[in-house]
Amino acid sequence: xxxxxxxxxxxxxxxxxxxxxxxxxxxxxxxxxxxxxxxxxxxxxxxxxxxxxxxxxxxxxxxxxxxxxxxxxxxxxxxxxxxxxxxxxxxxxxxxxxxxxxxxxxxxxxxxxxxxxxxxxxxxxxxxxxxxxxxxxxxxxxxxxxxxxxxxxxxxxxxxxxxxxxxxxxxxxxxxxxxxxxxxxxxxxxxxxxxxxxxxxxxxxxxxxxxxxxxxxxxxxxxxxxxxxxxxxxxxxxxxxxxxxxxxxxxxxxxxxxxxxxxxxxxxxxxxxxxxxxxxxxxxxxxxxxxxxxxxxxxxxxxxxxxxxxxxxxxxxxxxxxxxxxxxxxxxxxxxxxxxxxxxxxxxxxxxxxxxxxxxxxxxxxxxxxxxxxxxxxxxxxxxxxxxxxxxxxxxxxxxxxxxxxxxxxxxxxxxxxxxxxxxxxxxxxxxxxxxxxxxxxxxxxxxxxxxxxxxxxxxxxxxxxxxx
Amino acid sequence: xxxxxxxxxxxxxxxxxxxxxxxxxxxxxxxxxxxxxxxxxxxxxxxxxxxxxxxxxxxxxxxxxxxxxxxxxxxxxxxxxxxxxxxxxxxxxxxxxxxxxxxxxxxxxxxxxxxxxxxxxxxxxxxxxxxxxxxxxxxxxxxxxxxxxxxxxxxxxxxxxxxxxxxxxxxxxxxxxxxxxxxxxxxxxxxxxxxxxxxxxxxxxxxxxxxxxxxxxxxxxxxxxxxxxxxxxxxxxxxxxxxxxxxxxxxxxxxxxxxxxxxxxxxxxxxxxxxxxxxxxxxxxxxxxxxxxxxxxxxxxxxxxxxxxxxxxxxxxxxxxxxxxxxxxxxxx
Numbered sequence: 185x186x187x188x189x190x191x192x193x194x195x196x197x198x199x200x201x202x203x204x205x206x207x208x209x210x211x212x213x214x215x216x217x218x219x220x221x222x223x224x225x226x227x228x229x230x231x232x233x234x235x236x237x238x239x240x241x242x243x244x245x246x247x248x249x250x251x252x253x254x255x256x257x258x259x260x261x262x263x264x265x266x267x268x269x270x271x272x273x274x275x276x277x278x279x280x281x282x283x284x285x286x287x288x289x290x291x292x293x294x295x296x297x298x299x300x301x302x303x304x305x306x307x308x309x310x311x312x313x314x315x316x317x318x319x320x321x322x323x324x325x326x327x328x329x330x331x332x333x334x335x336x337x338x339x340x341x342x343x344x345x346x347x348x349x350x351x352x353x354x355x356x357x358x359x360x361x362x363x364x365x366x367x368x369x370x371x372x373x374x375x376x377x378x379x380x381x382x383x384x385x386x387x388x389x390x391x392x393x394x395x396x397x398x399x400x401x402x403x404x405x406x407x408x409x410x411x412x413x414x415x416x417x418x419x420x421x422x423x424x425x426x427x428x429x430x431x432x433x434x435x436x437x438x439x440x441x442x443x444x445x446x447x448x449x450x451x452x453x454x455x456x457x458x459x460x461x462x463x464x465x466x467x468x469x470x471x472x473x474x475x476x477x478x479x480x481x482x483x484x485x486x487x488x489x490x491x492x493x494x495x496x497x498x499x500x501x502x503x504x505x506x507x508x509x510x511x512x513x514x515x516x517x518x519x520x521x522x523x524x525x526x527x528x529x530x531x532x533x534x535x536x537x538x539x540x541x542x543x544x545x546x547x548x549x550x551x552x553x554x555x556x557x558x559x560x561x562x563x564x565x566x567x568x569x570x571x572x573x574x575x576x577x578x579x580x581x582x583x584x585x586x587x588x589x590x591x592x593x594x595x596x597x598x599x600x601x602x603x604x605x606x607x608x609x610x611x612x613x614x615x616x617x618x619x620x621x622x623x624x625x626x627x628x629x630x631x632x633x634x635x636x637x638x639x640x641x642x643x644x645x646x647x648x649x650x651x652x653x
Numbered sequence: 654x655x656x657x658x659x660x661x662x663x664x665x666x667x668x669x670x671x672x673x674x675x676x677x678x679x680x681x682x683x684x685x686x687x688x689x690x691x692x693x694x695x696x697x698x699x700x701x702x703x704x705x706x707x708x709x710x711x712x713x714x715x716x717x718x719x720x721x722x723x724x725x726x727x728x729x730x731x732x733x734x735x736x737x738x739x740x741x742x743x744x745x746x747x748x749x750x751x752x753x754x755x756x757x758x759x760x761x762x763x764x765x766x767x768x769x770x771x772x773x774x775x776x777x778x779x780x781x782x783x784x785x786x787x788x789x790x791x792x793x794x795x796x797x798x799x800x801x802x803x804x805x806x807x808x809x810x811x812x813x814x815x816x817x818x819x820x821x822x823x824x825x826x827x828x829x830x831x832x833x834x835x836x837x838x839x840x841x842x843x844x845x846x847x848x849x850x851x852x853x854x855x856x857x858x859x860x861x862x863x864x865x866x867x868x869x870x871x872x873x874x875x876x877x878x879x880x881x882x883x884x885x886x887x888x889x890x891x892x893x894x895x896x897x898x899x900x901x902x903x904x905x906x907x908x909x910x911x912x913x914x915x916x917x918x919x920x921x922x923x924x925x926x927x928x929x930x931x932x933x934x935x936x937x938x939x940x941x942x943x944x945x946x947x948x949x950x951x952x953x954x955x956x957x958x959x960x961x962x963x964x965x966x967x968x969x970x971x972x973x974x975x976x977x978x979x980x981x982x983x984x985x986x
Contacts, residue, residue, distance in 0.1 A: 238785045238788065240709075243784050243788075244784050245711055246708075249713070311707050311744070349656050358668075362668045369676050378686060378738050380685075382745055427664075432667070435671040436671065438676075444721060446718070447683070451679060523748070592723075594727070596884040601751075
């Protein structure tokens with residue numbers, strides 16, 4: 185099946201309101217990105233200067249969950265929902281079901297993130313349960329935001345003027361609906377005592393990534409790539425296969441975060457087996473994107489927007505394959521509980537999800553608002569982010585491996601702290617470059633929305649139309 | 654509409670089923686796991702300390718799970734399901750930027766050490782990158798009656814006044830001092846009485862047992878092993894250079910008991926602990942924990958022989974049999 189996205193929307197009536205909503209989500213998400221990664225710089229600095237900022241409010245253990253939750257639920261979630269709305273309305277050739285609900289959702293997402301940040305900094309934590317540290321009433325606000333988003337997306341797709349439901353919407357609708365379930369499962373208290381909570385943690389921390397950020401980011405690829413390249417996705421059927429296999433395999437693998445723990449051995453082994461099965465959707469999906477780009481290398485090389493997407497696809501491929509490898513008991517024995525995991529999570533949440541979001545925003549926001557950022561701005565953003573995250577991931581991967589080998593060799597624990605020291609510094613160097621790229625990105629967002637950008641040319645979206653050449 | 658219901662509804666139904674299967678049902682099942690033998694709920698102040706631990710994110714750097722892997726033996730026996738009965742929220746953790754704390758009360762059994770370490774970790778572990786929790790302490794001119802100030806070493810102490818812990822620090826230390834694994838029932842007897850192989854949480858005990866079984870005479874001196882055990886268990890207070898912490902933890906370097914040809918006093922101190930001893934005119938008030946319950950005779954002999962030969966010391970070496978003799982004579986004291 186070939187699906188060709190044409191630029192004109194049937195419902196042009198709401199396009200300026202939709203553009204404003206899209207811009208609102210992007211600006212809000214960008215503010216969270218800058219805040220959460222500023223916190224990250226403070227955290228990275230503390231590894232070399234542990235006495236720096238030693239008050240209660242600046243202590244490492246409070247700032248660390250603020251960094252993770254705000255990048256997850258402030259930056260990535262809000263940015264992806266904004267993109268999902270725009271993609272839904274355009275690919276369904278209709279108007280968004282409700283602009284107002286869109287703003288209500290944005291308000292709820294922000295309310296949850298602000299309250300969550302304040303609560304964590306005051307020392308109110310639901311427990312060090314990764315990515316669900318916010319006290320439960322705050323997580324309920326986040327659930328409400330998800331429900332609002334689900335209703336809005338579904339109702340938009342329901343009123344589509346196309347016959348088919350374009351693949352992107354499968355992923356975005358699915359992601360939002362499944363995440364309502366994940367978030368609800370995470371909040372309900374009745375089955376979460378002691379080891380029972382460990383089982384739920386394994387499920388939650390992994391699913392919150394792979395059935396929320398992954399499908400939404402993939403939904404963007406499926407829309408932005410054909411649009412930028414002016415050619416249909418390589419295989420629609422492969423995209424559908426990846427959709428269902430991701431849904432079937434991913435929820436089962438969460439316990440691989442607790443290998444060698446007292447969780448039932450069968451639960452751990454099942455998780456490992458399906459971690460291998462995840463290669464089907466990951467390689468299928470990645471191949472689909474790469475084959476869509478095949479033969480257009482010169483176009484990709486001349487477009488930073490496509491560059492962001494290419495890095496995102498490679499991040500998805502490499503990060504997810506690495507996740508499968510890490511699930512093997514033999515490799516876990518070295519890498520588990522080390523900083524290698526930190527490198528992995530940045531390869532996926534940054535190299536994949538965040539680059540996908542950037543690609544999506546640079547591809548679609550100028551078309552919505554009619555304003556482009558300068559090419560120099562995009563270039564600076566791209567290279568700072570690529571080089572920075574490369575240094576970051578490599579430093580953590582090597583440092584984490586050394587840590588793990590120190591333990592295997594039975595060295596005194598403090599030796600592992602000493603040995604990884606230089607790599608913490610490299611991580612800080614990479615982190616600073618990444619943070620600088622976010623400042624440039626914020627400037628670019630400003631130009632695409634409220635500020636004076638370069639006027640976007642004719643709506644016909646050639647590959648380079650979204651960038652000032 | 655049918656397409657929408659199929660895609661959105663169908664996939665959500667599938668996911669709902671998987672969530673039940675992979676999270677809710679295992680969650681229900683595992684929430685019912687009864688506490689293991691000897692696993693007790695926390696006291697009020699320990700529970701309060703646990704909240705301090707949670708609220709300040711200690712488990713982002715410290716795990717509380719011992720894996721059935723050789724590299725984890727230093728932290729205790731492998732964790733079992735019954736260990737976690739009273740642990741909500743769970744604190745297994747996902748990173749070991751710092752060491753595992755499952756058995757920290759056994760491995761760092763001195764409350765005074767815990768206070769100094771919290772106030773500034775670098776005062777006792779120079780290479781540590783743990784944050785200082787000085788904000789859980791107060792600096793006053795003189796300690797109120799009944800409150801013992803924390804003996805922070807000069808370099809790290811405030812310029813004037815004395816350091817006393819707040820309720821938060823007291824609760825946190827009470828919680829940390831509660832962190833010790835209950836011995837598994839079938840190991841309890843061995844662990845409690847003479848601990849020949851000390852499987853019940855002895856640091857690296859099984860690792861030590863292996864070479865012994867491979868034919869090494871039980872009295873043989875294994876200085877590398879002794880140095881490792883000293884680093885794992887003793888260096889926190891006595892320091893890697895054997896000099897201790899002035900006025901708080903006594904030096905072993907040049908220590909009379911350590912260099913005495915008769916090792917009984919030295920062995921006794923390691924086996925049963927010590928408090929209030931005067932060394933070179935300084936009285937050491939912080940109690941030293943007894944190690945006899947966690948470490949076997951061979952391990953203790955290795956540690957003692959390391960102490961007797963390191964840093965210019967020249968005490969006569971001891972054998973596991975010597976340790977066993979002191980243990981037998983004084984057991985029950």
